[in-house]
Amino acid sequence: MRKLALLFGVSEYENPKNRLEACKYDLQMMNSLLQSSGEFSDILVSLDDTASSARDKIIEFIEKYKDEEVEQVVFYFSGHGYRQGNEFYFCFKTTDTSILKSTTISSQDMDEYLKILEPSVAVKIIDACYSGEHYIKDIDDSFYKTIEEKQRKSFNEIYFMFSSRNTEVSHATKRYSLFTQLFFEAIRNHADTNAITYKAIIDYVSDYAQNSLSHTPIFVTQGAHMAYLFSDLEVPKQILLDDSRLSVESKLDENLPCTELISRVLNDASEYCNEILGVEKLNFLVSLLEKLEFSDDLSQLFDITMNPYNRIPFNSSAIGRWLNTPDVKKRSFLARVEYEEYTATEQQYVEKPYHPFYQLSYAAGDMYELQDVKVKKSRVSGIKSLLEIENIFFKFTFTPKIEFPNLQHYAVSMALLSSKKEVIIFYCIEELVINGWNNADNPKCLEWLQYAMPLKDINLNSLTDLSEIINKDIIKKIEQLLS
Numbered sequence: 427m428r429k430l431a432l433l434f435g436v437s438e439y440e441n442p443k444n445r446l447e448a449c450k451y452d453l454q455m456m457n458s459l460l461q462s463s464g465e466f467s468d469i470l471v472s473l474d475d476t477a478s479s480a481r482d483k484i485i486e487f488i489e490k491y492k493d494e495e496v497e498q499v500v501f502y503f504s505g506h507g508y509r510q511g512n513e514f515y516f517c518f519k520t521t522d523t524s525i526l527k528s529t530t531i532s533s534q535d536m537d538e539y540l541k542i543l544e545p546s547v548a549v550k551i552i553d554a555c556y557s558g559e560h561y562i563k564d565i566d567d568s569f570y571k572t573i574e575e576k577q578r579k580s581f582n583e584i585y586f587m588f589s590s591r592n593t594e595v596s597h598a599t600k601r602y603s604l605f606t607q608l609f610f611e612a613i614r615n616h617a618d619t620n621a622i623t624y625k626a627i628i629d630y631v632s633d634y635a636q637n638s639l640s641h642t643p644i645f646v647t648q649g650a651h652m653a654y655l656f657s658d659l660e661v662p663k664q665i666l667l668d669d670s671r672l673s674v675e676s677k678l679d680e681n682l683p684c685t686e687l688i689s690r691v692l693n694d695a696s697e698y699c700n701e702i703l704g705v706e707k708l709n710f711l712v713s714l715l716e717k718l719e720f721s722d723d724l725s726q727l728f729d730i731t732m733n734p735y736n737r738i739p740f741n742s743s744a745i746g747r748w749l750n751t752p753d754v755k756k757r758s759f760l761a762r763v764e765y766e767e768y769t770a771t772e773q774q775y776v777e778k779p780y781h782p783f784y785q786l787s788y789a790a791g792d793m794y795e796l797q798d799v800k801v802k803k804s805r806v807s808g809i810k811s812l813l814e815i816e817n818i819f820f821k822f823t824f825t826p827k828i829e830f831p832n833l834q835h836y837a838v839s840m841a842l843l844s845s846k847k848e849v850i851i852f853y854c855i856e857e858l859v860i861n862g863w864n865n866a867d868n869p870k871c872l873e874w875l876q877y878a879m880p881l882k883d884i885n886l887n888s889l890t891d892l893s894e895i896i897n898k899d900i901i902k903k904i905e906q907l908l909s
Contacts, residue, residue, distance in 0.1 A: 427497035428467040430543070431460050432487060436505030438474045440520055444506060448598035450474075451671060452504035452553065452606045459613065459662040460500070477518040477529050484531075484539055492542050498653065499545040501536060504603055507554030509592055514557060547653040549624060550586045553603045555595040557588040558644035583649025585624040587631070590641035597641065597709045599814060601671040604706055605643060608634055613659065614666035620659050625651040638703055640710030698846045699881050701814075707884045708815050708844060714889050715820050715840065721897040727833060727904075728824040734817035738841045741871040742808035745841060745852055748874075749809060759845045766807035774799045811842075818842045821869065823858075824900065834858070834907060835866035838896055841874075844881060851877040851892065855899045 435453025437446050453473055460466050470487045472480050506517035508530065515521075515530035522529045533552075540548055589596040589605035597604050612630035616622045628645045635643050656662055666672055699707060720730060738745065746763045748754060775794040811818045820840045826833035835858040843850045852874040858866035877892045 427495045427546070428491065429465055429498040430491060430496060431466050431469040431500040431502070432484060433457055433469060434472045434480060434503045434505070434516070436474055436518055438519060439506065446505060446598065447600050448603045449504040451601060452603050455602070455610060455669070456502050456606070458665055462661045462665055463656045463658065465656060474519050476520045477531055480518055481531055488539050488542050496543045496545040498547040498549065499540055499543050500549040500551070501540060502551045504553045504606060507552070507557050509556040514592070516554070547583045547585070549584070551609065552587065553589040553596060553605045555590060556592050557596070558591040583653055584647065585628065585653065586646035587628065588644040591644060594641040595713065597706055599702060599705050604639055604702065607672065607702065608638070610666055610672055614663055614672065616659060616663070621654050621657045622659055623651065623654050627655065638706060640706055640713070697880065697882065704844070704846060704881060705814050707881055708813060708842070708849070711842070711849065711884050711888065712815055712817060714886070718822070718889060718893060720893065721901070724824065724897060724900060727830055728826055731823045731825070733821045733823070735819040735821070736817050738808065738819045740839060740869055741874070742841070743806050744874055745843065746806040746809045750806060757845055757848070759843050760812040761843055762810045762812060763806055764808050764810055765804045767802055767804050769800055770803050771798050771800055773797065813842070813844055825864070833904065835860060836900055836903065837869040839869050839871050847881055849879050849881050849884065853877055853892070855896060857903060
C-alpha cells in the first residue's frame with residue numbers, strides 16, 4: 427500500500443504586500459523530511475503556482491493513483507487563506523477575491539479530491555489564516571473536536587490540523603510559519619521511540635501552542651490514533667537537528683554543577699523572549715491595537731478610523747532623542763536612531779587676514795576676530811524600527827458625526843518600541859487643528875507619553891488600561907469644551 431503526499435507552498439503573490447517569505451521554507455523542509463524518510467511512494471511539490479496550475483497537478487496526481495490501494499495521503503498547504511461564509515479557500519499566486527472561485531481552490535474541493543483515493547488514513551496540515559474548518563458539531567475552546575457523521579463516512583482515519591480558528595490570523599517569522607515550526611519541533615524533540623504518530627505530533631503542538639502562539643490551532647481526528655507519520659525517525663530528525671533556521675533552545679549539561687552565575691543568568695533570561703516568541707507576542711499586540719475599542723459615548727459621538735503605518739510619521743525625532751539617552755541605551759531597544767545633516771550659523775574666532783594695518787595687533791597676539799561661520803552639524807531625525815512586524819504606528823482619528831458640529835476633531839497616535847524584554851507604546855492624545863468644515867490637520871505628537879508592559883506577558887487584557895486612559899482623556903477634553 428502506498429503513502430502519498432501533496433505539498434503546496436505559496437510565498438510569492440502578485441501584490442508584493444502579500445508576500446510570505448516563510449512559506450517557501452515551510453515547503454522545502456516538509457518535502458525534505460518526507461523524502462528523506464523513504465516511506466512515501468510519491469510526493470507532489472508545488473511552489474508559487476496559480477490555482478489553475480495547482481488544480482491540474484492535483485488532478486493528474488489523483489488520476490495516477492486512484493485505482494491503487496492507498497494507505498495514507500498527506501496534504502500540506504502553507505500560504506494565505508481566505509474565508510467566505512463557511513467556506514475556506516486556499517489562495518495561490520494570482521488569487522483575486524473578486525473572481526474567487528477561479529483563482530482559488532476551496533477546502534471542500536480538496537476534500538473531494540482526497541476522497542477519490544479512498545485512503546485508509548487522510549491527513550491535512552494547513553498553515554493559513556482563518557483555516558479552522560467546520561467539520562465539527564460544536565465550537566468550543568478545546569483543541570480536539572468531534573467529526574460530523576458525513577466526515578466519518580468519507581475517511582476511515584483522519585488527522586486534520588489547522589493553524590488557527592476560522593476567525594483568526596496565523597503568524598510567521600522570516601524563517602518558518604509558527605504553526606509549521608511547532609510541527610517540525612514535535613518531530614525534532616520526539617524522544618520516546620524511533621517512530622512518531624500523528625497523535626504524538628498533535629499532542630506536542632497543542633501543548634506548546636498554548637504558550638507560544640496567539641492563535642489557536644484546531645485538530646480534527648477520527649480513528650484509533652495509531653497511524654505513523656514516520657516509522658523510522660532517524661534521518662528526518664537529524665535533518666531538523668542540523669537545520670540552522672529552526673531555533674534550538676540551549677540545554678545545560680545536567681552533569682555539570684549549576685553555579686551561582688548560571689543560576690542568575692537563567693533567572694534573568696526567564697524575563698526575556700527569543701525571536702520566535704517575541705515576534706508572535708508583538709503580532710498579537712498589533713492585532714489588539716487594530717481592534718482597540720473605545721467607550722460607547724465616544725463611538726456615538728465620533729466616526730473613529732484607524733490607519734496603520736510601517737514607520738513613525740510624526741515627531742519620531744523625539745523618540746530618537748529619548749533612545750539616545752545613556753540609561754535608555756542600556757535597555758537595548760530594537761530600533762536604530764537616524765540622523766540628518768544640516769547647516770547652522772554660529773560665531774567662531776577666525777584668524778584675521780594679513781594686512782599691514784594690523785601689524786601692531788599681531789605683535790600683541792591679537793590675531794583672531796569673532797565672525798559668523800556656517801558649519802555642518804547632525805541631529806536626530808527619527809528612528810528605524812528593527813522589529814519583524816508589518817506596522818509599528820497606529821493613528822486613530824475621531825471625526826465628529828454630522829449631528830455634532832460643536833465637537834472638535836481628535837487623534838490618538840501610538841508608536842511601538844520593543845526590546846527582547848519590554849514593550850513601550852508611545853502615545854499622544856491631541857485636539858487637531860481644523861482646516862475646513864469636516865477636515866483637520868494631521869497630528870503633531872508634540873508630547874509623547876509612555877505605556878509599558880513586559881513583552882512576555884502580553885495577553886488579551888494588555889491594552890485595557892490604555893483604552894481607559896484614552897477614553898477618560900478625550901471625554902475630559904469634551905467636558906472642558908462644554909464648560
